[in-house]
Amino acid sequence: MDMRSGHATTTTELLGTAEQGRLVLAEVLDRLDGAFPAAAGRHRLGPGAWLVPLGGGGELLIALAPASGPGSGPASASASRGRGNGQLVLSATVLGRAVLSDADAARALGCLEAVPFTGWESDAFTEQLPLLSGLMKRVRDKPLGECGLLVVGHLLSDLVVQAQTLIALGARPETMTVVDKGYPHKLRQRVEAHLAGLGVSVVPAADKVDVETALRLHAARVMEPSVVIDDGGLVGPTLMMLAPELLPEYRGVVEQSMAGIEELEVFGADWPLPVFSVAQSTVKRGIEAHWIAESVVRSIRELLPGEAFEDAPALVIGFGTIGEQVASVLRGQRMRVAVYDSEWPRLLAAHEAGYLTAPELAALLDGHRPLLVVSSTGRGAGPGARPSGLGGEDLDFLPGECFVANVSGRASEIDLPGLAERAERIEDLGRVGVRYVLPRGPVTVLADGLPVNLPRGDVSSAVPARQSDLTMAAVVWGACALARPDHGFAAGVDLARTDESIAESGLVERYYRLYGPGVGAGVRERARGSGGAGSESGRRTRSRARISEL
Numbered sequence: 001m002d003m004r005s006g007h008a009t010t011t012t013e014l015l016g017t018a019e020q021g022r023l024v025l026a027e028v029l030d031r032l033d034g035a036f037p038a039a040a041g042r043h044r045l046g047p048g049a050w051l052v053p054l055g056g057g058g059e060l061l062i063a064l065a066p067a068s069g070p071g072s073g074p075a076s077a078s079a080s081r082g083r084g085n086g087q088l089v090l091s092a093t094v095l096g097r098a099v100l101s102d103a104d105a106a107r108a109l110g111c112l113e114a115v116p117f118t119g120w121e122s123d124a125f126t127e128q129l130p131l132l133s134g135l136m137k138r139v140r141d142k143p144l145g146e147c148g149l150l151v152v153g154h155l156l157s158d159l160v161v162q163a164q165t166l167i168a169l170g171a172r173p174e175t176m177t178v179v180d181k182g183y184p185h186k187l188r189q190r191v192e193a194h195l196a197g198l199g200v201s202v203v204p205a206a207d208k209v210d211v212e213t214a215l216r217l218h219a220a221r222v223m224e225p226s227v228v229i230d231d232g233g234l235v236g237p238t239l240m241m242l243a244p245e246l247l248p249e250y251r252g253v254v255e256q257s258m259a260g261i262e263e264l265e266v267f268g269a270d271w272p273l274p275v276f277s278v279a280q281s282t283v284k285r286g287i288e289a290h291w292i293a294e295s296v297v298r299s300i301r302e303l304l305p306g307e308a309f310e311d312a313p314a315l316v317i318g319f320g321t322i323g324e325q326v327a328s329v330l331r332g333q334r335m336r337v338a339v340y341d342s343e344w345p346r347l348l349a350a351h352e353a354g355y356l357t358a359p360e361l362a363a364l365l366d367g368h369r370p371l372l373v374v375s376s377t378g379r380g381a382g383p384g385a386r387p388s389g390l391g392g393e394d395l396d397f398l399p400g401e402c403f404v405a406n407v408s409g410r411a412s413e414i415d416l417p418g419l420a421e422r423a424e425r426i427e428d429l430g431r432v433g434v435r436y437v438l439p440r441g442p443v444t445v446l447a448d449g450l451p452v453n454l455p456r457g458d459v460s461s462a463v464p465a466r467q468s469d470l471t472m473a474a475v476v477w478g479a480c481a482l483a484r485p486d487h488g489f490a491a492g493v494d495l496a497r498t499d500e501s502i503a504e505s506g507l508v509e510r511y512y513r514l515y516g517p518g519v520g521a522g523v524r525e526r527a528r529g530s531g532g533a534g535s536e537s538g539r540r541t542r543s544r545a546r547i548s549e550l
């Protein structure tokens, strides 16, 4: 949205047929009708072009037209494959800007930015997540029909596929609430509009108070007991501390992040609900970590294309599931990698894996002088406490020019206030991040200290779809498991049962077929025709073993 004085315009790129474009345009006109009583007096200027009065002399000129030039829409690569170029541009300009308040101009243009995805776009997102969307056919008993769902998520396109899959598995949109984690994703307004179009409520959650509000709104609307799909432990602690009377309304929690599991561990045996811990499952720890590490390192390199990392010193803080893989990927790229972990067993593991280690972080910063520091501890620090990864007095040992990347979703992973305090000046480097010019040299915190591989409208730097696909499919599978009355999960984290359930899902095998060695997957898919869902199980058979050995 461009709101400079005397000038207010916006454009939204769409991918779809002319008919799909017209449907979106009709939706936009409806919204304008809802927001501005005068908008009903609109004039059609020609095909796809409208002049919409906003009241008081202000008008909005809207045009929908085919885009010129190569694809740049949200799902262009996949959707235009074999379907021709369906790129459309929806644009709007406020006329008579001076007579409208800023708020009204922004509201009018907002109606054009928050538009649902076209059929092509949502098909393209679905194609990118075959494991997740495949559950629609594989789970036939519609287990979500009798329960509500509270889903914590990022407003990314994969949430659209997740919501559509949940609905296909029986969930009724009016019993679903999406709690938005609030990250500034490029497509967030369109994702929210799409979910609203499906009938799903979207509630923002910047903090625990917002989550409490979301829980109370959900409870007021939904009579059935609900399953929580959490990401980062937003819901569990809020239920325990701010709304314990609502706990009996929940069947259980599916948690996909370790940070969330740690939040629940605080309550020990007092935590009363079953937890389907995708975070600790073999699938997530064994398979996903590698892809995350690759996407982290790729994102770092994309942000710093001119930087020569080969042979340069790097430091990984936190040698856990992700940090171990990050260290390995960096070593694979010929960086000289040192590792620090605050836990002795992990420090020893890093030493035994051949990394330079030391029991003090400051010693590694000062002695190894890393050009790149990647922090992946994920441990929370309470308000005012020392940040978990890189912070406090250790910042004084940062060696001249270096780059710092965060992997964790924790805001406290890197001590940005500590850096700011020490900085002679702070420079905004746009999408690269923020540079703190310290006495010993400039320290650039990549991506402003947010998880460096978090998609920020730059699809190429996102975690690969296959990783998101597996995790989201396991999460939805978990929700189905907890929704069934005979789920067999005890209160608390039942890791053995979670692993057993995911094994029964056949997801790992399908993942291998889809993303593993091409030759085996191709042969089997051809041999089986469509590769029926019912024919797969969580265990490898002899013939499958043979294929993997080709």
Ligand SMILES: NC(=O)c1ccc[n+]([C@@H]2O[C@H](COP(=O)([O-])OP(=O)(O)OC[C@H]3O[C@@H](n4cnc5c(N)ncnc54)[C@H](O)[C@@H]3O)[C@@H](O)[C@H]2O)c1
Binding pocket: 257, 258, 259, 292, 317, 318, 319, 320, 321, 322, 323, 340, 341, 342, 343, 346, 376, 377, 378, 379, 387, 388, 389, 407, 408, 409, 410, 451, 452, 453, 454, 463
């Ligand atoms: N960016 C992504 O795509 C993505 C994906 C998954 C997970 N994550 C996040 O990455 C983080 C790490 O996840 P994980 O599964 O590897 O966790 P983990 O618990 O397996 O590993 C964390 C490691 O950090 C160490 N540690 C804790 N506090 C420390 C400190 N102050 N200094 C040094 N070491 C410390 C721990 O001993 C442990 O070895 C989490 O915040 C997780 O949510 C990010």
